[in-house]
Amino acid sequence: MTRGKSHDRPATPVRMCVICRGRFAKSDLTRHVPAAGVGAGLLPDPRAAMPGRGHYLCANPECAEKFLKYSGRPRRRRGGQGE
Template sequence: MIKNNPLPDQDMAGTKHVPVRTCVVCRDRKPKADLERYVCPANPEQGLQPDPGKKRPGRGFYTCKSPECAGKLARFRGWRHKCKRGKDNDH
């Protein structure tokens, strides 16, 4: 018996972890299932590529499913630096 358990009636094995991610546009933290994922392209000129299955390898970026964030994603340029393949990093 664990004496330091603050909630002895609660079974810790029954709780499920929910991954949380941050929208790169509005910076809101939401469950991963509520966000859209985009991955870095092989060629930086292509732009971010959608990842509907949220399983593709590589660096990913998440955005809200709201129309405001979807519209601002086209102007989001921070991904070039974070993908490490931007104009400044063409070694």
């Protein structure tokens, strides 16, 4: 019996594209974060260092086109009054 080891865990972090919902290696996706201000949209974060919840986008041109209309709806916080 092995303790603390997961044999089905991928070697690299995996994230999901917000448009097509496909799973990809984190390095294959571009990260976007909410811009400062209400309704300001999403900004690209190539270094993945900006604060905020990241929205990941794959390299598919169809996803990129749909992402232009994506609003990145804010998530509702638990226990508080969200939007």
